[in-house]
Amino acid sequence: MKWITPGAEDYDDSRALFNAMIDSRPAVIAACSDATDVAEALAWASAHGHAVAVRSGGHSVAGMSTIDDGLVIDVRPMKGALVDREARTVTVGAGLTWGEFDRATQQHGLATTGGRVSTTGVSGLTLGGGSGWLERSYGLACDNLLAVDLVTAGGERVHASAEENPDLFWALHGGGGNFGVVTSLTFALHELGPLVLAGLMLWPESEGRAVTLAYRDFAVDAPDALGSALICLTAPPEEFVPEHLQGQPVVSVGLVYAGPVEEGIEAVRPLRELQPAVDLVDAMGYADFQCMIDDPPGLYNYWTADYHDAFPDAAVDAFLASGHSRRSENSQQLLVPWGGAIARGADGATPLANRGARWVSHPFAMWEGPEGTEENIAWAREFRRNIAPHTNGGVYLNFIGNEGQERIRAAFGEENYTRLARIKAEFDPGNVFQGNQNILPAP
Ligand SMILES: Cc1cc2nc3c(=O)[nH]c(=O)nc-3n(C[C@H](O)[C@H](O)[C@H](O)COP(=O)(O)OP(=O)(O)OC[C@H]3O[C@@H](n4cnc5c(N)ncnc54)[C@H](O)[C@@H]3O)c2cc1C
Structure with missing residues (x-):
């Protein structure tokens, strides 16, 4: 076990999260190598009256895995x-x-x-x-x-x-x-794999509506092996992007085919018929594709999301109006088709409600510093307001920050939330673990 306190050489690196907006200063970071370390750290926090946060990959956009003046239990040394x-x-x-x-x-x-x-x-x-x-x-x-x-x-x-x-x-x-x-x-x-058909296709903004409508009709009934998402983003200044599109807003589809490459080529044919300006879909290592769209750290982040049972043309228009008016070139907006094996789980088999939703819309604002905070957060919130008539009221919590108890309950539904609250009361009656989408222990 390593205890890291303010002033230590590695304190700043250890407390940094993916979202640069989060600047919390824990009293202690306990870098734990096993369960014994974790138990020791928890006992120390309890004895000293410190609140606790638990940190792994550090990607909580709301900064729930750190805490001012408290103890952070950092599990990163557990790498087996x-x-x-x-x-x-x-x-x-x-x-x-x-x-x-x-x-x-x-x-x-x-x-x-x-x-x-x-x-x-x-x-x-x-x-x-x-x-x-x-x-x-x-x-x-x-x-x-x-x-x-x-x-x-x-x-x-x-x-x-x-x-x-x-x-x-x-x-x-x-x-x-x-x-x-x-x-x-x-x-x-x-x-x-290890070789799978995967990659990205890009179209200019001017073709965004036609592509999004076609993608919506295609993706929702596509073979389960085809995992994909439509993304509004800014085309990077890379060699593979034609010069006139570099730095411009584009509509993109990212995909992986979880089956034989030849079968995948057949499955993505309808997307290729939409004549992408850039087509990077090819046979590649699955693990390589998994890091192909890594977002850069060091940016400010605000994320939100909603579930949809259907995505009519009016929803597509609201989606694109927002996607094309992103306030930062780093921001992106995703439309992810749910369905397939996600929907096959019986209701109540897991705590997650809305297994049957067909789509998730997910704007994530990423910008460079405090001056952009207000307008970038306003952008993401405005999207939620405009898409509201087309949502089913549910939400996938991994894609949002800290949006309060109502959203947490909406993610689980009342029945599952009640069962979660009973289990919380059994294993954490004092709500020691509240740096999360918090389930309040049943009384
Ligand atoms: C760039 C980026 C890409 C993302 N892509 C996806 C995606 O494709 N799919 C998706 O579903 N989500 C995605 N997310 C959301 C992500 O899944 C959540 O933010 C998740 O909580 C991050 O886990 P972490 O371990 O990296 O984060 P951390 O910030 O370390 O932890 C987040 C929370 O998880 C809990 N936690 C972490 N480790 C433990 C532990 N060992 N024991 C108990 N609790 C623990 C704690 O409550 C903690 O507050 C993405 C987020 C970012 C920033």
Whole structure:
């Protein structure tokens, strides 16, 4: 265990999160290597009256994984990844990033649904559900969980699986970091690649409406193996982008085909018929594609999202009006088709409501410094107001910041929230773990 306090050489690096807007100064950061360290850190916080935050990949845009004047339990030293090729499972330490996870499992031609960038933490992303390119084939990341080890607020080590502590195991499928400090997770893996058909296509803004309408009709009924998202972004000043599009707003489709490359080529034909100005879709290593759209750290961030049961033309217009009026060239706006294996989970099989939603809209504002804060946050909020008539009221919590109890309840639905609150009361009655999308312990 390493205790890192203000003034230490690595204090500033250790407290930094992906969102540069978050500048919290913890009293202590406990870099924990195992469950014993975690229990010791929790006991120390309790004895000294310090509030606690738990940190893994550091990608909480709301900064929930850090805390001013409190104790941060940093699980990043827990980096193991033990693949069982025959059983097609992997047990990973809670500090792994998805890039590290994918490299370890792809050595065996295996993978499971993980985040769309390589730098997010396996722990935080999975505990919140876990949306990624493979989700229409294999469900969300949490749907692939086989077991979780954690340390409770009282310092007790608990194993959760379908057989042991099944209620807690259920709660860990989307209920976030509410129940304890996770030290390891075991996932089911699937044969994939290592070469898959993946990449990006780009169209100029002027073709945005036609492309988005066609994409909407295509993606929602596309084969489950095709994971994709439509993204409004600014074309980068890269060689592969024609000069007249560099620095210009474009509509893009990112995709991965979780099956034979030849089959994938056939599946994406309708998108190619839309004649993209840039077509980078090709056979490539799955793990390589996973880091192809990594967002740069060091920017200010504000993220939000909504679920949709349908995305009519008026929703497309509202989506593009916002996508084309982003206030920063770093900002992006995603439209992600849900469905496939996400929708196949029985209602109540996990805490996450709205499994049957067809779409998620997800604007994320990213800008360079404090001067842009007001207008960039206003942009994302305005989108939510304008798209409101087309939402179903639900939300996927991993894609939003701190938007209050009402949104948390909307993400789970009343019945699941009530069950989560009972489990929270059993494992964390004092709400020690409140640096999360917080479930209030049932009285
Ligand atoms: C650039 C970027 C890309 C993203 N892409 C995706 C995506 O493709 N799909 C998706 O679903 N989400 C995505 N997200 C959202 C992301 O999944 C959440 O922000 C998630 O919480 C990040 O996990 P982390 O471990 O990196 O973050 P951290 O900031 O370290 O942790 C976030 C929260 O997770 C909990 N937590 C983390 N580790 C533990 C642990 N060991 N035990 C208990 N609780 C813990 C804590 O409550 C903590 O506050 C993205 C976010 C960013 C910034």
